[in-house]
Amino acid sequence: MNRVITEDPSKRTPLILGGHDFKGISDLVVKPIEAKAPKWWHIALAFSFSLLMLLLSMIGFLIWEGVGVWGLNNPVSWGFAIVNFVFWVGIGHAGTLISAILFLFRQKWRTSVNRFAEAMTIFAVICALVFPGIHVGRVWVAYFMFPIPNQMSVWPNFRSPLLWDVFAVSTYFTVSLLFWYVGLIPDLAVLRDRAKTKIKKVVYGIFAMGWTGGNRAWQNYERAYLLLAALAAPLVLSVHSIVSFDFAVSQVPGWHTTIFPPYFVAGAIFSGFAMVVTLMILARQLFGMKDIMTMHHLECMNKIILATGTMVGYAYGMEFFTAWYSGNEYEAFAFVNRAFGPYAWAYWIMVSCNVLFPQLFWFKKVRTSIPAMFVISIIVNIGMWFERFVITVTSLSRDFLPSSWGYYSPTWVDLCTFLGSFGLFFTLFLLFLKFLPMIAISEVKGVMPEAHAHDHEAKEGH
Amino acid sequence: MNWDGLMEKKDISNEEELFLFPKWTNGVPLILALSAVIGLCTVVFVFWYWFSPKNFNIGFAPEQPIEYSHELHAGQLGIDCRYCHVNVDKGPAATLPSTEICMNCHSVVKTNSKEILKIRESFSEGKKIEWEQIHRLPGYSYFDHSQHVNSGVSCVSCHGRVDLMERVYQVEPLSMGWCLECHRNPAKNIRPKKYVTDLSWKTENPEQLGKELIKKYHINPREDCSACHR
Amino acid sequence: MAISVIGEFKDPTELLKAAKQTRKAGYEAFDAHSPFPIHGMDDAMGLKGSILGWVVLCGGLTGCVAGFGLQAWVATEAYPLVISGKPLFSYQAFVPVTFEVTVLFSAFAAVFGMFGLNKLPQLYNRLFKHKSFSKKATSHGFFISIDSELSDDEVSIVEFLKSIGATNVSGVKE
Numbered sequence: 011m012n013r014v015i016t017e018d019p020s021k022r023t024p025l026i027l028g029g030h031d032f033k034g035i036s037d038l039v040v041k042p043i044e045a046k047a048p049k050w051w052h053i054a055l056a057f058s059f060s061l062l063m064l065l066l067s068m069i070g071f072l073i074w075e076g077v078g079v080w081g082l083n084n085p086v087s088w089g090f091a092i093v094n095f096v097f098w099v100g101i102g103h104a105g106t107l108i109s110a111i112l113f114l115f116r117q118k119w120r121t122s123v124n125r126f127a128e129a130m131t132i133f134a135v136i137c138a139l140v141f142p143g144i145h146v147g148r149v150w151v152a153y154f155m156f157p158i159p160n161q162m163s164v165w166p167n168f169r170s171p172l173l174w175d176v177f178a179v180s181t182y183f184t185v186s187l188l189f190w191y192v193g194l195i196p197d198l199a200v201l202r203d204r205a206k207t208k209i210k211k212v213v214y215g216i217f218a219m220g221w222t223g224g225n226r227a228w229q230n231y232e233r234a235y236l237l238l239a240a241l242a243a244p245l246v247l248s249v250h251s252i253v254s255f256d257f258a259v260s261q262v263p264g265w266h267t268t269i270f271p272p273y274f275v276a277g278a279i280f281s282g283f284a285m286v287v288t289l290m291i292l293a294r295q296l297f298g299m300k301d302i303m304t305m306h307h308l309e310c311m312n313k314i315i316l317a318t319g320t321m322v323g324y325a326y327g328m329e330f331f332t333a334w335y336s337g338n339e340y341e342a343f344a345f346v347n348r349a350f351g352p353y354a355w356a357y358w359i360m361v362s363c364n365v366l367f368p369q370l371f372w373f374k375k376v377r378t379s380i381p382a383m384f385v386i387s388i389i390v391n392i393g394m395w396f397e398r399f400v401i402t403v404t405s406l407s408r409d410f411l412p413s414s415w416g417y418y419s420p421t422w423v424d425l426c427t428f429l430g431s432f433g434l435f436f437t438l439f440l441l442f443l444k445f446l447p448m449i450a451i452s453e454v455k456g457v458m459p460e461a462h463a464h465d466h467e468a469k470e471g472h
Numbered sequence: 473m474n475w476d477g478l479m480e481k482k483d484i485s486n487e488e489e490l491f492l493f494p495k496w497t498n499g500v501p502l503i504l505a506l507s508a509v510i511g512l513c514t515v516v517f518v519f520w521y522w523f524s525p526k527n528f529n530i531g532f533a534p535e536q537p538i539e540y541s542h543e544l545h546a547g548q549l550g551i552d553c554r555y556c557h558v559n560v561d562k563g564p565a566a567t568l569p570s571t572e573i574c575m576n577c578h579s580v581v582k583t584n585s586k587e588i589l590k591i592r593e594s595f596s597e598g599k600k601i602e603w604e605q606i607h608r609l610p611g612y613s614y615f616d617h618s619q620h621v622n623s624g625v626s627c628v629s630c631h632g633r634v635d636l637m638e639r640v641y642q643v644e645p646l647s648m649g650w651c652l653e654c655h656r657n658p659a660k661n662i663r664p665k666k667y668v669t670d671l672s673w674k675t676e677n678p679e680q681l682g683k684e685l686i687k688k689y690h691i692n693p694r695e696d697c698s699a700c701h702r
Numbered sequence: 703m704a705i706s707v708i709g710e711f712k713d714p715t716e717l718l719k720a721a722k723q724t725r726k727a728g729y730e731a732f733d734a735h736s737p738f739p740i741h742g743m744d745d746a747m748g749l750k751g752s753i754l755g756w757v758v759l760c761g762g763l764t765g766c767v768a769g770f771g772l773q774a775w776v777a778t779e780a781y782p783l784v785i786s787g788k789p790l791f792s793y794q795a796f797v798p799v800t801f802e803v804t805v806l807f808s809a810f811a812a813v814f815g816m817f818g819l820n821k822l823p824q825l826y827n828r829l830f831k832h833k834s835f836s837k838k839a840t841s842h843g844f845f846i847s848i849d850s851e852l853s854d855d856e857v858s859i860v861e862f863l864k865s866i867g868a869t870n871v872s873g874v875k876e
Contacts, residue, residue: 031842032737032841032842033841033842036737036841036842153519157772157776158516158519158520159516159519159520160519160520160523160524160649161519161520161523161524161525161526161645161647161648161649162610162647162648162649163647163648163649163652163653163780163781164648164649164781165776165780165781166776167783167785168773168776168777168795168796168799169777169785169786169788169792169795171798173799174798174799174802177798177799177802177803178798178802181802181803181805181806184806184809185805185806185809188809188810188812188813189809191813192813192816195822196737196738196840199840200737200840200841202840203836203837203838203839203840203841204837204841208491211491212493215491215493215825216823216825219817219822219823219824219825220493220822220823220824220825220826220827221822221840222733222735222827222829222830222839222840223735223736223737223839223840224733224734224735224847225721225733225734225735225736225739225740225743225744225747225749226733226747226749226820227733227820227822228736228739228743229739229744229749229752230752230754230816230819230820231739231816231820232739233752233754233755233816234754234812234813234815234816237754237755237758237808237812238809238812238813241758241805241808241809241812242805242809244801244805245802245805248798248801248802248805252798252802255798451737451841452737452738452840453738455737455738456738456739460713460714461714461738461740461741462714462741463713463714463715463717463718463740463741463742463743490830490831490833490836492826492830492831493825493826494826495826497825497826498823498824498825498826500825501823695782695783696783696784697783
């Protein structure tokens, strides 16, 4: 930590520490894959796999019994399923933001964290996709959501924001997966060339597609990566905007506001970065990646958490202002009810977790302290889950007609399903840590000072 | 190279011969890509065509507990549909005839037939005859027979020439798409109300007549979801 | 029989220099292999810009037309249904899905276009027969490979690569 404080302000913090050469970077990143998995990994995998089994059995129970096993009621017909969906999709925003937007802004520090964050994105979106998939009740007709010719002559209603969401999230998943995979190809080739057993040679070989690192291929590859980044940047902003349309396009007080798209996007980045920080702290500690995922990287991430957390706080305040300024009594009631109604407890958890705690990152001591940032990043995600809970449930539980007011509480099935989704997430994540390089090897090498060819001859020509 | 020993966890890093994929593997991706495209089209086709009631349900003719012939009763003898299906113009369900209705005639007609014996048995013991249902609508849909019959939609439009059927079978898919077809363009299925149960009725220009009757009867079939999914 | 001759270089600077010399010597079917893209290599090898952008543009336009067309067709022809009293062809509501489908098709064009231009997947490649190349090219080695249709050229290409400072020079046959 002293390094950070005594550094020369006229010099940029180096992105890679420890004086590694190109081979050293490969060795370091590939080590967890080639070495035998540590004991904690097996224990963690067994634990998350049993949570995954819990998720599967809850889904089986749900399909067998019907959605009545959930705590949904009239008027609260959207409960945990939607809350969890928005929560996981939100987390899934950090990866593509880091990969795409920071790439376009030439933020070179992204190279150490982008692979990691992209993997997290994909697994979070998989968790998110589970919930709308199962909440339709009759899951065997889930294909109604897609424009496939069918015997009912029914076509999806393209004027519904829920269908926009189907397209947005599935496009986001596909593009994130492609982006992730394209980034992996050169690294898979490293694994292929280092593999010591035939089975590894074959499996990594198939996925590396015969990459040789020829410059003719790099040229198209880099262009493809740049174009994917350019495509993914507006995509990542559109996805959570469209998720917010699920609420904003309806007429329920507290949902029907134009502030929702930017408010949701900021919240998504906020929670996604918090999740990346949580996982990064664990991974760099447990796998010894401190030279690549440096304190500088964590600090950059924390600054973004601080910025987006402040935006979210601004949105919370602005919602109240709009409700008051609109003079609409239903809108005004919705917000008074949020802060002082039956769900006030959830509202104040949300405000303190999302607005107050991240403000500690103004202090350099806090933003460069591993225990502090670990705790705050987890608090942020608790807060962000409550944000979705507050938005979904408080507005629905207070209908236009006081006669249909109600209160929603989840059942044990709701809780176990949510818990189980963490099992799915961490199972996938642990497998990723073991079998794929958690750091983009070729990209990290590309930002090292040795990677630049000192070409004096070329300058004469120009 | 050989594919044997693939699963061996042998360290191959120091072997003289390098691991190489055989040359034929370069042709595999193209084949895989083509089969993915063909596979996707097949899935869509399966849903669209093969999963359709058009394919599954038309011609469904289950064996009934009694070998009752519509061809004899409705066709040769000319008994009106409403004689047995009493509720068809009065409520949502057409209703299966009760044993008593059969006994109106069969207390005196063909009393010694083996099949009639089953009716008498049901009548004397008060036991229901377990008819097999043939025409099933898709789940969660509401259908009212009287609404249709009283608007001049003939039985034949949905059930076909039952008066020619020895054993009844399904002739139309009864799928949602099929319902919608008529709701969007009902003219050819509308006839004068008095001919609704006359299955053999024909006219020269049904489309033209249908259009006139739609005006006359004020028919305006609904196409929104809650018309059927109430 | 087609052959390739492969030679190893020390670092990115050396590789860049070698690529320039190879081009100057008149070789056309050659490539410079490195674990990461090297800045300035395209100029050194005399490569024209990638045409991938045009492929993606075509993909994006196809997606845009297909996405909008599908929605317009569904709303007005396949399943006309009045919703909240809006006209059937309410194109404003079609914007989000049109955007998503455009991005999806463009991304497919970018990835599969790149695979096509790079002739991937190509699991078998004669370059992998070169021992040093197959171990180091993707990790920390820098190589020039020169292809020729005539195996008789092998000797002269080996001579050339050695002359510009390559080590581990050897030819590989198909």
